[in-house]
Amino acid sequence: MPESVRDLGPENLDVQPRVVVYLDHTAKWSGGEIALLRTLEALDRRRVTPVVLVAEEGPFADRLREIEIETHVLPLSGKARDVRKDTLGGGALLRHAGAGAALFRYAFTVAQFARKRGASILHCNSLKSDLYGALAGRIAGIPVIWHIRDHIDPSYLPGPAVRVLRALVRWAPRYVLTNSESTLEKLFPDPVDRERQRKTRASVAYDGLADREFTTPAPILQKGWKHEVPRIAVVGRFVAWKGQHIFLEAASKLLQPGDNETGSIQAEFVLIGKALFGEEEYEAELKRLAEPLGEQVTFLGFRSDIPELLRSMDIFVHTSITPEPFGQVVIEAMAEGIPVIATDGGGVQEIVEDGISGWLTPMGDADALATALRTLLEDPVRAHNLACAGHTRVRAAFTAARTARTVESVYDDLETRGSVRRPGTLGVATTDSASRQFE
Numbered sequence: 001m002p003e004s005v006r007d008l009g010p011e012n013l014d015v016q017p018r019v020v021v022y023l024d025h026t027a028k029w030s031g032g033e034i035a036l037l038r039t040l041e042a043l044d045r046r047r048v049t050p051v052v053l054v055a056e057e058g059p060f061a062d063r064l065r066e067i068e069i070e071t072h073v074l075p076l077s078g079k080a081r082d083v084r085k086d087t088l089g090g091g092a093l094l095r096h097a098g099a100g101a102a103l104f105r106y107a108f109t110v111a112q113f114a115r116k117r118g119a120s121i122l123h124c125n126s127l128k129s130d131l132y133g134a135l136a137g138r139i140a141g142i143p144v145i146w147h148i149r150d151h152i153d154p155s156y157l158p159g160p161a162v163r164v165l166r167a168l169v170r171w172a173p174r175y176v177l178t179n180s181e182s183t184l185e186k187l188f189p190d191p192v193d194r195e196r197q198r199k200t201r202a203s204v205a206y207d208g209l210a211d212r213e214f215t216t217p218a219p220i221l222q223k224g225w226k227h228e229v230p231r232i233a234v235v236g237r238f239v240a241w242k243g244q245h246i247f248l249e250a251a252s253k254l255l256q257p258g259d260n261e262t263g264s265i266q267a268e269f270v271l272i273g274k275a276l277f278g279e280e281e282y283e284a285e286l287k288r289l290a291e292p293l294g295e296q297v298t299f300l301g302f303r304s305d306i307p308e309l310l311r312s313m314d315i316f317v318h319t320s321i322t323p324e325p326f327g328q329v330v331i332e333a334m335a336e337g338i339p340v341i342a343t344d345g346g347g348v349q350e351i352v353e354d355g356i357s358g359w360l361t362p363m364g365d366a367d368a369l370a371t372a373l374r375t376l377l378e379d380p381v382r383a384h385n386l387a388c389a390g391h392t393r394v395r396a397a398f399t400a401a402r403t404a405r406t407v408e409s410v411y412d413d414l415e416t417r418g419s420v421r422r423p424g425t426l427g428v429a430t431t432d433s434a435s436r437q438f439e
Helices: 031-042 059-066 097-116 127-140 159-168 181-187 191-200 244-255 280-296 306-311 328-335 366-377 380-397 400-416 434-438
Strands: 018-024 048-054 070-073 121-124 144-148 175-178 202-204 231-235 268-272 297-301 315-317 340-343 359-361
Touching: 018 031, 018 097, 018 127, 018 400, 031 048, 031 059, 031 328, 031 400, 048 059, 059 070, 097 127, 121 127, 121 400, 127 144, 127 159, 175 181, 175 400, 181 191, 181 202, 191 202, 231 244, 231 306, 231 328, 244 268, 244 280, 244 366, 268 280, 280 297, 306 328, 315 328, 315 366, 328 340, 328 380, 340 366, 340 380, 359 366, 366 380
Parallel strands: 018 048, 018 121, 048 070, 121 144, 144 175, 175 202, 231 268, 231 315, 268 297, 315 340, 340 359
Antiparallel strands: none
16 A cells, blocks of 8 residues: 555545546456456445446456446456457467457547546556556546456466566556565566555455455364265366366365275265356366266355355365466365365465464365365365365455455545546436447
8 A cells, every 4th residue: 555645534535535437358257257247345435436337247246236336337348358468479469459459549538438428547457458558547647446356467468468468557547456475566567666555556355345255254163074974165267277177186186095005985075166257177177077976076066155165165276277366265265164285385375374263275286185185074174164264264364344444545545645636427328338428
């Protein structure tokens, strides 16, 4: 958080809250969108009027409307909206020339919408919206915040895209928020430069859970597990870097041990999720890996009742094989009072205190994961202690209210420095279709 931020009490609040337009290119129910919804729900409406502009209809837009967040859909050409990150290597400018032109045109429409809606700030929530949002902000004369939720690093993006984004971040946004120290380090790899950025235009706003998600009481020590056959879950989009194949490899080692290993265990391994962005081949491979394990592996597919499912599990496992920018599902599991085994990398290291509020294992190491699982399955008391500490930690450090206060303070700081002007509220919208703004 910027050093100059003041703690503004209600007596210091402006009569009219500032209008902030939040941009996202997708309305799929994915990690960045879930994090944004939680933050918007926790904002102080005396300080901020949130307006969300998405490029397609989808579950995210539906959820926003359910909690009465003003939401508009301004369709973006599919050729621009659906560009995949793995196609951004050499020759990307030529390969995606049509998509680039569509983003350029779209930025002008976004700028027009923001001016008519009286926006003080454009807050970009995805990498694609960072690009058209930066241009829209320049056109409309409105400061732009990039909320970076991905590692800008060759482990996630092709090298040319990494270089472009690290260059753009120095001038395109007025301010940069990241969801972890790990994400900030990847964005500004040089330590001296990173501290310089942190002093003036960059800070960390950890993702957090909404108050309504903290309903599960602290776990009570019992003699055994919730189920006669313990249930072990992994949750997330099916994509190779999330490492569900490591989960299945560890399951195989425990359920079908070789001659030199300890005897097999009784457990059910549950995979919750599906392929969302063209990773169907990986999902098919996971099902092939699971076939020899029979009924002891269950695929539940995409589910919207994740808290209830987590609450019903005995152990949660996080298996990413590259450093995770944050790890929302980790804090979700901790909040439900179940023991967590997670990979030792990225933002997860900032969430889980190894051996205290969870167990960290090396990324991509199925043997280490199998060892950790066997240890906890054979020692329910140790698992209980990890669960209790995790349950306490997430309530102290990872709440949406804390995230919202950090974000609001950044807005205040930008205004204090004169970056934010309060334009008049022209063309105030109450419909769900952004296209009606321009009739």
